Amino acid sequence: MINFNGTIQDNNTILNANNRGFAYGDALFETIKTSYGKLLFWEDHYFRLMASMRILRMEIPMNFNMEFLESEINKTLEAKGLTSSSARVKLTVYRNEGGLYLPETNNISFIIDAKPLPNDFYLISENAYEVDLFKDYYISPSLLSTLKTNNKSLNVVGSIFAKENGLENCLTLNTNKNVVEALNGNVFIVKGNHIKTPPLSDGCLKGIMRKQLLDIIKDIPEYTLEESSISAFELQKADEIFLTNTIVGIQPITKYRKKKFLNIVSKALIQKLNVKMRLG
Incomplete structure (x- = not known):
């Protein structure tokens, strides 16, 4: 299950051949660690995403504030049963389909997915690297x-x-x-x-x-x-x-x-x- 534009749904129904993230790499993503529903360093992630969207000339929706995206991430965590553990969240933003290299629109869609992580805190690995x-x-x-x-x-x-x-x-x-x-x-x-x-x-x-x-x-x-x-x-x-x-x-x-x-x-x-x- 994933969060697609605010709706929790099956992840097999999203991608098509005209998706600009798939066709042209016209997408941004944030990888966020969460701990028991808390988004770590969320403010830094949010402002990096907003700055990156502006650089790529994506249209930032009026409701795309910190509180909205945080609530959508938490909705995803709840749907996947990950509010009482640590998780890896991937928030992807891509320009909506249409056009070739030159897009027909700068409006965007977003996808949020989450997977469990084994460790709540950061640990130093002693393994060979x-x-x-x-x-x-x-x-x-x-x-x-x-x-x-x-x-x-x-x-x-x-x-x-x-x-x-x-x-x-x-x-x-x-x-x-x-x-x-x-x-x-x-x-x-x-x-x-x-x-x-x-x-x-x-x-x-x-x-x-x-x-x-x-x-x-x-x-x-x-x-x-x-x-x-x-x-x-x-x-x-x-x-x-x-x-x-x-x-x-x-x-x-x-x-x-x-x-x-x-x-x-x-x-x-x-x-x-x-x-x-x-x-x-």
């Missing part, structure tokens, strides 16, 4: 590359590459050969007490968890934070590398090529992240 660079294709840094759209061919092909090579993930590069992000999240590197992450101008996703970590790190006096380009050479010199997204929270990388990494800073940050989650 090896990554390498994905160099078959490059991200072109622009405002569009920072949006969470349905155009994810690089991420799909990169994920297949990672599986074929026995990797847990890959780090992507932009056309300037700088490290941008992972296939499913933002990247941070740690050297001593210095923490560094690529700037949005390098083409990385404007991640919600990235924003939470930036806010947390800025309030810790023993760490210095830098948003600037990361070269592949810096990965070998780092003490720690970790990835972030809203579902996992923080995922430490244990190995990149021949270099193995610690997770001391990751563990310290995830404790503060869980505090922020409870208070937010």
